[in-house]
Amino acid sequence: MKNTIRFITVCMAFLLVSVTCVTAVSAQQSDDQQVAEGQDIGVGGMEVTHTSVTCPVISIFGISNTENTVYDWKAGTDIWKEWLGPVKSKHYSKSRISGTDNAYDIPVIGVRGRVWKDDNSQFDQTDMEYNSADASVNYQSSEIFLSAYWKAQSDHTFEYSSNNDYWYPRTTDEEDLT
Amino acid sequence: MKKSYFLCLVLFIITAAIIVFCCHGIENSSDLITMTGSVDGSGRPTTESVSYDPESVEESFGLGLYDAPIHTPEHSLHFSQTCAENESVNGYLFISNQMTENNSYLIFCLMDYNQTPFSCDSDERGILHRVVLRPYEERFVQYSLDPPGKGIHDFEIFALLKTDQHSLDTSFRQSTDFSYLGSKRLNLFVENETFPVVRYTNFSSLSARLCDPDYPINDGILLTEEPCSTKGWFTEGAEAGDVLHYWINLAADTRYPVSFAVITLVDYVQVPLQAGTLEKVWFGNLSVGEKISVPGSIVVPSEEGVHELMMVYIPVPYQRLETEPGVSTEFQQWLWTEPSIRIGLNVSTAVNASRADRPEAKSQVAL
Numbered sequence: 001m002k003n004t005i006r007f008i009t010v011c012m013a014f015l016l017v018s019v020t021c022v023t024a025v026s027a028q029q030s031d032d033q034q035v036a037e038g039q040d041i042g043v044g045g046m047e048v049t050h051t052s053v054t055c056p057v058i059s060i061f062g063i064s065n066t067e068n069t070v071y072d073w074k075a076g077t078d079i080w081k082e083w084l085g086p087v088k089s090k091h092y093s094k095s096r097i098s099g100t101d102n103a104y105d106i107p108v109i110g111v112r113g114r115v116w117k118d119d120n121s122q123f124d125q126t127d128m129e130y131n132s133a134d135a136s137v138n139y140q141s142s143e144i145f146l147s148a149y150w151k152a153q154s155d156h157t158f159e160y161s162s163n164n165d166y167w168y169p170r171t172t173d174e175e176d177l178t
Numbered sequence: 179m180k181k182s183y184f185l186c187l188v189l190f191i192i193t194a195a196i197i198v199f200c201c202h203g204i205e206n207s208s209d210l211i212t213m214t215g216s217v218d219g220s221g222r223p224t225t226e227s228v229s230y231d232p233e234s235v236e237e238s239f240g241l242g243l244y245d246a247p248i249h250t251p252e253h254s255l256h257f258s259q260t261c262a263e264n265e266s267v268n269g270y271l272f273i274s275n276q277m278t279e280n281n282s283y284l285i286f287c288l289m290d291y292n293q294t295p296f297s298c299d300s301d302e303r304g305i306l307h308r309v310v311l312r313p314y315e316e317r318f319v320q321y322s323l324d325p326p327g328k329g330i331h332d333f334e335i336f337a338l339l340k341t342d343q344h345s346l347d348t349s350f351r352q353s354t355d356f357s358y359l360g361s362k363r364l365n366l367f368v369e370n371e372t373f374p375v376v377r378y379t380n381f382s383s384l385s386a387r388l389c390d391p392d393y394p395i396n397d398g399i400l401l402t403e404e405p406c407s408t409k410g411w412f413t414e415g416a417e418a419g420d421v422l423h424y425w426i427n428l429a430a431d432t433r434y435p436v437s438f439a440v441i442t443l444v445d446y447v448q449v450p451l452q453a454g455t456l457e458k459v460w461f462g463n464l465s466v467g468e469k470i471s472v473p474g475s476i477v478v479p480s481e482e483g484v485h486e487l488m489m490v491y492i493p494v495p496y497q498r499l500e501t502e503p504g505v506s507t508e509f510q511q512w513l514w515t516e517p518s519i520r521i522g523l524n525v526s527t528a529v530n531a532s533r534a535d536r537p538e539a540k541s542q543v544a545l
Contacts, residue, residue, distance in 0.1 A: 048238060050276070108506055110514070112398075116352060121408045124395045126431065126512040155356050157514055161504040164251045167276075168514075169238040170357050 046171045047076035050158070051098055070098040071106075077171040079115065079139075079152035086144055087175060089115050089123070091154040092136035103133035108159040113137040116151045128157075150175040239281070240274035241337060241360045247318035257499035257506065258365045259333070267323040267366065271335055275311035282310045284341040284446060285319065288334045289326050289366075291439045291459040291495065293448040296323045306446055308341075329370045332496055334363035334515065341446060344484035346522045351412035354520040356398070359490070361515045365499050373496050376437075379460040381472050384452075389427065389469040397431040397511055399440065399491040401518045405471035413522040414487075416478040421453045422523070426474045426489060430464035434510040437463040439495040443488050444476055453477045461495055478525055487521040 050073040074096065079089040091113030095104045110128035114121065125137040139152070151174045158167040243255040247270050261267060267289075275281050285307045287296050298307035298321050309319055321335065339358040343350065389406035402411050405425045416422050430436040440460050442451050448458050453475040464470065479485045492515045501507055 050238075108513070110512065112356065112512060112516070114355065116355075116410065119348070119352075119410045119412075121394050121400060121410060124398055124400075124429075126397050128512055130506070130508050151352065153353075153355065153357070155514075155516070159506070161254065161256055161506070162251055164242065164249060164254055166240045166242055167238075168240065168360050169276075172353070 046078075046173050047074055048169050048171060049074050050167050050169070052160075052163070052165050069104070071104040072096045072098045073158045073167055075111070075154065075156035075158075075167075075169045075171050077113070077152050077154040077173045079150055079173045079175045081146070081150075081175055081177060084144065087117075087139075087141040087146055087150055087177075089113065089139040089150075089152040089173070090136065091138070091152065091171075092134070093156045093158060095133040095158065105131050105133050106158060106160045107131060107162070108157065109133065109135045110157040111135045111137060112155040113139065114153050115139050116153075117141075117146070117148045147177055149178055238276040239283075239337070239339070239360060240272075240276065241362050242272040243335065243362045243364060244270040244272055244318065246270065247320070249316075249318075251504065254504070255364055256504045257363070258367065258503070260367045261325070263328050263369050264325050265368075266325055267333065268321070270318040270320050271337070271362070272316065272318050273309065273311060273337060274316040275314060278313050280310060280312055281339060282308055282342060284308050284338040285321075286336050286338075286446065287321065287323060288332075288336070288441070288448075288492075289323060290331050291441060291461075291492065293441075294323055296321050326366065326368060328368050330373050330496070331366040331368065332363060333366045334361050334492065336361040336490075336515075338446065338517075341486070344486070344522065346413045346484060346524060348412050351519060351522055352410065354488075354517070355410075356516045356518075358520075359515065359517040363492075363499065363515070373498070376461050376496050378437075378463050381460075381462065381470055384472055386470045386472040387425075389429070389471055391432070391467050391469065393427070393429060393469045395427055395429040395469065397434075397436050397493075398429060398516055399489060399518050400427040401425070401474075401487075401489060401521060402427060402471075405473075406469075410519060411521060412519060413524060415524045415526065418478055418480045418482065418525050418527045420478045421475050422478050422487075423473060423475045424521075426451075426472045427469070428462060428464065428472065428491070429469040430466060431511065432467045435463065435465050435468075436511045437461070437494055437497075439492040441490050441492070442474065442476065443486075443490065444479060445485050446488075449476055478523060480527075482525055482527045485523040485525055487523050489518040491516045491518070 052071055074094040077089070077091050079087065081087045091111050093109050093111040095106045095109055096102060097104045108128070108130055109132055110126065112126045113123065115123040123139040127135040127137050129135045151172065153172045154170065156169050156171065244253045245255055246253045249272060255269060259269070271285065273283060285298060286305060287294050293305055295303045295305055297303045299319055301307055311317055337360045387405040393406060394408055402409060402425050406427060411424065414422065426440065428440065440462065441458060442449050451457055451460055451474055476487060493511055493513055494509055498507055
């Protein structure tokens with residue numbers, strides 16, 4: 001009986017250690033994938049997605065022709081503090097073929113990112129690209145020990161004039177280190 | 179023996195708790211809510227879906243200018259319009275409210291950077307018009323302005339969100355920074371192909387200060403109480419009729435020069451940039467990395483309550499915005515109009531009231 005209990009205890013301990021390790025590895029892989037996809041890389045963040053359908057085009061012969069390309073526009077902001085590291089933020093606008101990570105160039109894509117530390121403006125940067133699928137700006141604080149309320153805000157722009165599609169979302173994220 | 183059972187039980191509970199916590203965490207990381215957009219009255223497909231946490235997103239809308247209430251590229255005005263000399267400026271503003279809630283849009287127009295009365299749908303002519311859209315509603319709003327005269331004009335139409343909110347809460351005020359404003363600008367050609375020569379303001383003559391090159395603002399605007407300050411200005415207690423002074427921080431980017439126009443709005447109506455003057459627009463150009471702080475002032479509104487003060491930074495005035503219909507001119511600087519933080523002016527008339535209570539004041543009123 002004593003051996004059985006000892007066996008069960010060892011199994012439980014092994015399971016616990018295994019789950020902890022697997023979880024840690026999964027979390028690391030998950031973060032890597034998120035970085036690759038430009039989604040959340042911090043402890044929260046916000047991403048919004050806009051999926052579009054190309055409008056029907058009437059040809060000169062009066063025959064309806066629908067373009068099939070469907071694209072996703074993703075806009076996001078993420079601010080986080082690394083362990084014993086600086087506060088970082090990422091502000092991005094992305095255009096992708098829907099459901100994939102393949103770039104879908106549009107005439108104009110842009111993002112403006114601003115970061116506030118309590119009531120003080122810390123960072124303000126723009127990135128505007130023509131005929132591109134990506135725009136992004138990043139911030140990293142110069143200090144490491146920072147007790148403050150941090151807020152990151154982004155203004156995104158997606159313009160696809162020939163498809164009549166315009167989108168101007170705003171995303172925010174915050175990190176409370178008070 | 180009992181101790182071993184107890185140890186087993188504790189280990190089991192901890193393991194189960196960790197598994198549940200981890201699974202929950204992984205699930206949360208991909209927790210996106212999908213919303214399906216609307217189809218307009220003609221059955222035309224528009225935005226198919228918007229995915230986000232509706233509790234978090236406060237601003238998501240689209241704008242376009244059209245020559246008819248038809249949402250096709252052929253009817254888009256893109257960035258230019260041609261009018262005859264005595265022809266009214268007519269068009270349709272397309273608004274797509276890509277949010278889960280009703281939203282009220284306050285609309286105004288600038289013709290050559292001056293706020294101009296216009297008619298909107300069936301409303302009478304006025305400076306400001308309000309349009310309310312339901313969740314995911316898309317609507318054309320017809321506008322009409324008087325003929326602006328021969329020449330090339332810059333015309334811009336604005337839609338402002340959350341104009342009925344007057345909270346003095348700092349987080350709301352901070353959230354208004356470069357937010358809750360969308361606009362579309364176009365060059366209006368009225369029997370002329372020559373752009374006006376822009377008279378740029380000499381900011382030195384306005385006692386402008388030069389800010390450090392590492393001042394954090396780039397290609398934008400920040401209103402503050404002190405020159406070149408990084409401390410945000412969100413609310414102000416003010417007395418009716420007083421002159422309120424502040425600083426307008428304007429900055430080029432560290433990578434490129436900028437040209438811009440700036441205007442001041444009080445309760446969303448354009449006012450002079452400095453109290454006691456008539457100028458309602460400054461045109462500026464700053465070289466790479468140049469950052470300045472210019473004194474601004476307004477006369478505080480006479481009515482008690484919370485009023486809204488904001489400025490608008492409009493890039494590349496009087497530049498050809500498209501090389502051909504629908505093809506944007508490529509500029510180096512950020513191309514979209516940015517609003518400043520909306521400063522909540524908490525206006526009191528206490529001093530005026532106490533003055534009015536005095537006998538000499540009453541006699542002046544009586545006279």
